[in-house]
Amino acid sequence: MNFDHSPATISSIHPDILQDNILTRLDGSDLASTGCASSNLYNLSCDESLWRKLCRQTWPSTADPRVQSLIAGFPSGHRSFYSDSFPTLRNRPNTHPPCPNTDPPQSLISAIDVFYKGELILSKVNETETGPELSWFLCSPFRVDLLDPFETYQIPSVKFSKQENKCLTELGSGLTVSWILIDPINKRAANLSTSTAVSVHRHWLTGEVQLRFATILTGGDGEPVMCGVVVSCGGKEAGEVYVKEVNLMLEDVDGRTLSGEDSLVILENAMERREKKRINSMEEKEEYREYQRMKKERREIKQKREKTVDMVCIFICVSLFVAGLYLWTMR
Structure with missing residues (x-):
């Protein structure tokens, strides 16, 4: 009796099992990484329904019809939206x-x-x-x-x-x-x-x-x-x-x-x-x-500048007052 002892590969798993029982349990980062493993996994991980479900789980507001209409116009739909938003x-x-x-x-x-x-x-x-x-x-x-x-x-x-x-x-x-x-x-x-x-x-x-x-x-x-x-x-x-x-x-x-x-x-x-x-x-x-x-530093610099301007203005005013007082006494 002959037994095949060759190691099992991911390709030996039925695509429905991968998509329904494994990929649906992954978050966005893991799902994107999984798609880099093989062409078969890439095709499965790009499924729009997976990313739609993931977006709605992460951000319930994306289920709004207005948002759904906008996401439909993104280059890769929900996958592009998730990539932009996370x-x-x-x-x-x-x-x-x-x-x-x-x-x-x-x-x-x-x-x-x-x-x-x-x-x-x-x-x-x-x-x-x-x-x-x-x-x-x-x-x-x-x-x-x-x-x-x-x-x-x-x-x-x-x-x-x-x-x-x-x-x-x-x-x-x-x-x-x-x-x-x-x-x-x-x-x-x-x-x-x-x-x-x-x-x-x-x-x-x-x-x-x-x-x-x-x-x-x-x-x-x-x-x-x-x-x-x-x-x-x-x-x-x-x-x-x-x-x-x-x-x-x-x-x-x-x-x-x-x-x-x-x-x-x-x-x-x-x-x-x-x-x-x-x-x-x-x-x-x-x-x-x-x-x-x-x-805070910007505010302190601004306050110092304003203080300097105030001191200059006070000095000029005092100088003008003293000069005016001097001229008045010299009459």
């Missing part, structure tokens, strides 16, 4: 020259998901009109507000307190945000939120907890710009905690909120010349601290 955008200062000027998009689509310890808290899609005919948008400070004034979403198993730090610790370690910005014209996307909050503090007046998720981008002059997602949480003392506000804005190193026109240029440049790599939460916070350090 991991989060990293565009380090002074590493790229500015991109050539392109026509700004008529709108930007935001797909936002907020989780607490892996549980979905809210999932929304926001459309921001940005056309050149909207002069008020181009000149006004750039800000995208996700929620209506009285719209709130409860965060389970957390109790609100204006005094104790337990609430801050729990929210800081458990709350995560994904803010994917989509350019519907050029079919590009980028995730603008860090994996964890880079800062957690209380608002000095309301006592609400504010969490900042910040990505450092490159400004048109090569200087760093902070793209910040701020989540505000509030509630009644010893009561449930609610997400009350989620917004996105861009700020330069001088602390000024950038205009819509300047923000569009920076965001388009970041999506075009993105540098993406995995970094842990400590590195994200270190990038944010470095930006804050530069911001």
